[in-house]
Amino acid sequence: MEQLIKEKLAAIGDSSTVNTIRQVGGGDINQAYYVRTQEREYFIKGNNNIPPHFFRVEAKGLRSIKETNTVAVPEVLDYDEPEKGKTGLLVMDWIAGNPSRKTTEQLGRKVAAMHQHQNSQHGFSEDTFIGTLPQPNGLYDNWLTYYREQRLEPQFHTAVSQGNMPETRRKRMAILLDRLDNLIPASVSASLLHGDLWGGNWLPGPDGEPFLIDPSVLYGDRLFELAFTEVFGGFPDDFYKAYQESSPLPDYYPDVKPLYQLYYLLVHLNMFGEAYGSSVDRVLSEYVG
Known part of the structure; x- marks a missing residue:
């Protein structure tokens, strides 16, 4: 998976050194990773047992919400539509913070x-x-x-x-x-x-x-x-x-x-x-x- 992630990041224009690839929670269905390069932080999902449009419709849903300019969503940077048995990735911004009283x-x-x-x-x-x-x-x-x-x-x-x-x-x-x-x-x-x-x-x-x-x-x-x-x-x-x-x-x-x-x-x-x-x-x- 690490090699796939590095290849994907290079394909979307981030060829900088990958400092961290760490599996994180939120992976009940997919494998989920925190990735940090010299340029930015990413949240990446991976799965090799999904229909081709699995990540595409998730990306479309996030885009539909984003276009309302109401509630924030992570920016989708890229996604795959994998053939059967192949691993697909969904690449998004890493979102992290602490809740306020509001x-x-x-x-x-x-x-x-x-x-x-x-x-x-x-x-x-x-x-x-x-x-x-x-x-x-x-x-x-x-x-x-x-x-x-x-x-x-x-x-x-x-x-x-x-x-x-x-x-x-x-x-x-x-x-x-x-x-x-x-x-x-x-x-x-x-x-x-x-x-x-x-x-x-x-x-x-x-x-x-x-x-x-x-x-x-x-x-x-x-x-x-x-x-x-x-x-x-x-x-x-x-x-x-x-x-x-x-x-x-x-x-x-x-x-x-x-x-x-x-x-x-x-x-x-x-x-x-x-x-x-x-x-x-x-x-x-x-x-x-």
Whole structure:
């Protein structure tokens, strides 16, 4: 990997001496490295078991967020689209800093501002990934159809194929999908969403400025994003207070929050197994009984 990294840096114009190549955290899916040359510091991901567009859509997502001029993201310097079995690299700026007392408040305001950037349709122009799982996309005229056909149903089918849907859970999930028209709104604004916004996908940069990383971008209901931030924590009260001050949440948010969290719980069920089964069942019981 070290030789590949040195060759990649030379290819993008940094032929200076490489002083440090150190494997770092954040590599649950990819190998992750801190690299320092005489010219600058880099964060580099590597993987030899990915589809060709894996790093390309991540780079496109980061670029989509950057173009809103709201919340900061690392600059993407280069990426590979590797052939099957070949190692690909994604090269970005290294981001490091310490949070200030205002960092999470700034994050709340900046995410709210990002959500004000909207599209005429829901979804995304390319298929993406959520963790290691393929995430189909497409552009839809209403949120309800997109959420059912491109979010819940693919994870449902994956769970069935992997044996993660015992009979009672499968029947409840099918009923929920049939009832979805009466449970979530079809006509909501298509906001730009990070798409995988949990506590591990933001970090403080220089002067405590918040940065978003590892997106799985789409246009959709902003409540979908907010619901996921509450699944695993990592977002303190001042994040939500700042978000609310910038962009108040509708009164029906508590009614749809578990339905939006269900998608991410299904993803974790399919990635990590039955440890997430009880959480899926709890949501299904709430809406189906």
